[in-house]
Amino acid sequence: MPKKRQSENYDAIGGIYDFLFAESRKPKVKRRPVKLENLPDTTGVLTDALVSSLASPATFMTDQIAREMNSALDIKLGSVKFEEDGELKFTTKGIVDLIKDPAGFVQKAIDDQKADRKAARAAFLGATMMDFVVTGWAQKYGNADVRAAALANTQAAQQSESYKVARAMGQSMRGGSSYPTHFDYMSQRSLDLIGRQTFGSAWETMSSSDKSEFTQILSGGRGALETIGRIDHGPAWASMSDTQKSTYKKSASQSGEFSQESIQRYLAKKYGQNEARNFGRVTSKFVGGTSSESIDILDAKKGVKLYRTLEKQHLYERIGALRNVAPGSPQAEERRTYEKMLLAINMSEKTIPVLSSEIVKLRGQISSERDPQKRRLLEDKLADSQDILKNINRGLFASKIGQWEGYINSLKNVWLSKDGTGLFENIINGNFFREDNNKILNPVEQKLVGDLKINIAKTDKSGLLSAYNEMGETLYYLTPGSLFKTVFYNGEGFARMAYKHMGAVNGMLSKSSLFDGLKESMFEEMMSANIQDYGKLVDDMMKKVLMANKGSGKILTQDQLENLRKLLEKSASFRKLGEAFSYPFKFQQAINKVISNRLEGIRRKIQEAILNNPKLRDLLVRTGAEKLLGKWVVGGGIRVLMQSLVTAVVGALGMTFGPIASAVTSVLTYIATDLLMKMLKGVLVILKYMALGIVAIFAIVLFLGTMIVGKFNKTNYTYTNVAPGDVLICDAYGGQPIGPGPGEPPYETGCIDGNETIHEIYNRVASEMGIGTSLELITCPGHDYCDDIDWAWCYSAGSIYCRADRIGGASCPTLERLFIHELLHQVQSRNSGGIYGTLLREWGADYLSNNGGGYSFNTAAGCIRATETPMLSSCDAATLAAIAQSEGWAYETDCRRALSSYITGFCSR
C-alpha cells in the first residue's frame, strides 16, 4: 500500500513530541528507537543528548519529565504575596482545588506560610540583627542624648521622634534586603533631612500643606504628578490631554519617582533658586551626576546611601557648630553624643580594623597624657570606640546565623537526604542546582538570556572549583528535566549555548583593554530580549569590532576576526533556536503578564479607596508611608500594604518602642496579614459561586458573539479574503514619488554675508589651529550621531559633526566662532581635558572662541557669557587661556579653583 504523503506543513516539533509519548506508552520491548544514521554533522553534548533521547525514548520519558511537563502546563493565574518569599499562587493546576474548597485552599497556604516563617526565623534574625543592634544602641542613648543629638534644632524633641531616628539608623544597617517595608523609618528620616537642608530653618515653620506637597513630590506619591505638572506648565496643564500628561510623566520620572531635575524645577518656580540649588546639592551624590535620574528614597542601595550621607552631613554640622565649647560643659557632652552617633552610623565590618587601631592608639595616648582634662577626654573617646566595636561584633555574629542555617538545610535536604542516597535524585530532579535548595557547592548561578533565566557555571578563582562548576553546568543541561525544557518549554539548552559562544567572544576580545566597553555591550545586546534581526545585529557588532581593532593597532588578525564572526553567528543561531523552542514559555509569560496587570489595577483601586479617607491620606502623606502604598500597587505584598498603614498610625500616635520594636512590628504585621487572609477565605467561598455564574454568562455571550461578529466581518471587511502575497495599493497615494531623502549635505553652501563656503571657513580655522580633524555635515534623521546632536548644531568627536540644516543658514562670523569652539574641544582633549570636566571645557571653548558655542554660565554675578568672566583676583590672562585649553599645569592653580567656584553651572538667558 502506498504511504500517505506527509504534509508540507508537517509540525516537526509536534512530531518529535508525539513520537516520544507514543513510544513511552508501549511496553519496553516494543519501543522503536530512531536509527542514528545519516545525521547532520552535529557537535556538542546538547545535540548528542537530544539525538540519544530520540534513539532511546524509554530513558527520556520518565516521571521527572512528567513532572516538568505538568509544571510547564501549569499557568500562574495570579498570586497574593504575603511578603518577600511567601505567596498564595492561583494556578491552572490548583484551580480545581480552589473551586472545590476555597477555604481549605487558603488555609493550606496560611499553614505553609507559617511553616516557612518558622523555618526562616534564624535567617530573619541574622538579616535583621545589625538593625536590632544599632537601633538598640541608638535607643540606649536615645532617652538621654539621641533625642537632643539627632533632633537638635527641631521643634518636636519628643521621645517618639528619637525612636524614629534610632530606627532609621538601624534600618540603614540591614544587609541584603530590598524589601520596601524594611526602610520605612529610614525613608521618613531622609525626607525630613532633605526638607531641612533644602529649606533651612523655614522647614520647621512651613505650613503642613506645603510640607505634605513637598513630601508627596519627593516620594512620588499619588497626586504628585498633578502638582508638579501644574507648577511646571502653569495654566496650560489643565487643558493638556491624558496622553500629553503621560508623556510628561515619563520625561519627569522613572517608575513613579521624580528626577532631581524636575524637582529642582518645581522648587525654583515655587520657592526660588536657592531652594532648588540646596536640593541639588543635597541630592547630587545620590543621583551620581545625572540630574535626570530619579530619587527613590526606599531603594535598597541608593536610598540607604542617601540617608547615611544626609545623617552624616547633619551630624558633621552639629559637631562643627560645637567645636569650641568649653570642656566638661553640657555642650561638650552634646558634641560627644553627636560623635558617638557618627561612630554608630559608620558601623560595619570594614570599620573593625580602623576602630581596633584607633583603640590601641588611644590607649597609648592616655598613658602618655599628663593633663587630667585631656586625659579624661581621651578616656571618653576610648570608651565610645570600645562600645561601638563590641556592638559591631555582636551584630556580625548574629548575621552569620541565617547563613549557617542555609548551609545546614542544604546538607540535610540535598547532600545527605535519604541517608545519603538522595543526592543523585536531587541532581536528576534539578533540586541540586536551585539556589534556594542548595547553598553548598552549587555549581551554577542564574543569568538572564532574553526573558529567560538560565543556569550558568559560577566563576571561581580556584581552577579546581571552576572545573567543578563547568562540569556541574554541563550535567544540569543533560538532566531529563532540562532536556525536556529545552525542546518543549523554554529552549534553555539553546540559550545556554548562545551564552557560551558569547563567552568565547569575550575571551577573544580580552586581548586589549580597547575592547573593554565594547565586549560588555555586545554581550548585553546578544542576550537582550526582542532582537528583531540577528543578521543585522552580527553585522553591526562586527563593524564596531573592526573599528576598535583599528584603534588598537590591529591586535586581532584577519583569521581571528573571521573566527569571531563565526562565534557571533553561532551565538545568534542558538538565540534563534532558543526563541523557536520557547513558545510555550512565552505564552505562559504573556498570560501571567496580563493577569498581573489586571491585579495591579485592582490594587490601585484599593489604594484609591484608602486615600479617599482624608484623615488617613493626610497621615500617609505626612509620614512618607504613601510611598509604601505606591510600592504595594506596583509589586503587591499584603505586608507592604499593612506596614504602610502601620507606619502612618505609629507616626501619628507618637508611640515609643524599645529596641525590640521591629520584631514587635513584624509580629503585628504577620497577625494582621493572617487575619486578612482568613477574611479572604470567606470572600473566596462567595466568589466561587459568583465565578461559576460569570463563567456561564461569559460562555453564552462568547457563543452568541462569535456568530454575530463573523456575520458583521463578512459584510464589512472583505479584504480579509484577499489571498496572502497580494499587494493592495491605496489610490489616495498613487501620485507620490518614492525616492531618496533631502540629498547630499551642502558642503559648498556659502555663508551669509561672506564669500566663503562652509568648508572653506572650516579648513581655514582648522589650519590656523593646526588641527587635522575633518568636518562632517550630517542630515537628520538618518545619521548615527543625530541622537547625540539632538538640539545642538555640532558635536566634537573623531570628526566635527555638524547638522547641515542648522549651519546651512548661518552667518560667516557665527560659523567661524562655532568651528573655533568645536576645534578647541580637540585641543582640550589633546591636553588634559579629561580632568577639567564638562563645565570648564565648554567655558574654555567659549572663552577663546568669542562665545562660539553659545553657552551661558551661572555665576554669583548672574547668568553670563564666557567672555564676560571677570578677571578673578588669583588669575591672569595667561592662566585663564591655559585653563581654557585644559593645559595640565593650570589645573592645580588657585585661578582654576577660583574659576570652578565662580562658575557653578549652565544657565539660559
Add this chain to the structure above:
Amino acid sequence: MGKIKEFIKKYKGWLAIGMILGSVLGVLIIINISNNRQKEDIKNIQSPFYTPTVNLNINLQVSEPEIPKEDKVYKVQGDNMELLTSILQTFYKNEKIVDTSKETYLEFDRGTFSYSPNSRILTTSFADGYELNSSIMSSQEVEDFFSSNFGISKIKVTEENQTGEDTEYKGVFILKDTEIGSVYLEGNAFTLRINDEGEVSYLSVLLLVEQNVKEYQTMPISQVYVLIKNQRYPRMLIHQNIEDRYYNQTPTLRGSSVISEYTVKEISRLYLFNDSSNNLVLPMYKLEGDGLLINSKKEKFWSDTNVFICAVNPSFVVERKLQEVFSEPSSPERP
C-alpha cells in the same frame, strides 16, 4: 605479598623513573596552578591617565632605575571633611563646614583657602604670613608642622630652596612606610613656603593621612622602555617652563602647539595619587626632560617638561576614556 615484592623487584627501574617523572609533573602542575592563581587574583585597575590623541616620541638618554617585579598599589578611602574644617578653623578662625564634594575657594583678608576634591590638594596662602607656635627654621620643624596640623607623623623633605627671603620646602609623606606624593605637586606631597620670620606664607598639600590609605594589592610593573614603545601610552604632561616667546603667541597659536619630541634627562620611580576618579596611589615613573613644541606655523619652542607614566604592567590596566569630551554638544546663538 610475595607477588608484589617480585613485581617491585622486576620493575624497580621503571617504577623509580615513573615516580621521578610523576613528582616533577606534580611540582610543575603546582607551580602552574599557583602562578595562574596569582595572576587571577590581581584585579585590573583603571589607568590614572587618559589615552593621548597625539603621538609622542620619547628618547631615553638615561639608564633606567632598577625595579622590582611587583610593587604595591594603595587605595585611598574616606573624605577630608573633618580635617579640612579643622584646618580652616585653625588657620582662619572660620567655622564653615567645608563641603568636600565640590571645589572650595575662599578669600579672606589674610589670604586664600582652596581645596580640590579631585586632586585632594589644599592650597592656602597668607599675605602677611601665618604665625605658628614655634617658627619653622629647619626640615625637622616642617615635620612638626605637619604632625600637629595634619596628623602626618613622618615626612621626607626632598627640596629646600631659597627664593628671595622665603624658604621653600618640598617633600613627600611617608604613609604605610611608602613615600607618597601627587602628580600635581611634581611628585611631592607638599610645597611649604616660609617667610623670613618663620611664618607660613604659602602651602599646597596633598590631604592624605595614614587612615585614608589602605593596601589594595601587589601588581607586576614594567620598565619605562616597554611602556613608551607605544607613542600613545597614557601619560600626564606637565610643562614646568616654556620659552618666553611661547607665552607671547595668540591663544589660537598657543593651542596649536603640540609636543613632538621629548628627551628624558632623569627618571624616578614614585608612589603618586593622581585623582579621585579611581582613588589609587600607584607606582609611577616621573620623567624629567626637554620637550620640543611646534605650533601650526611650524615655530618651535623648548620646554622643561615632566611626564608621568603609570608603572603598572599594561596588561592589568584598563583604558581611561575621554568620553565626556567627545560627547559634548554645543549650540551657538542662532544668527
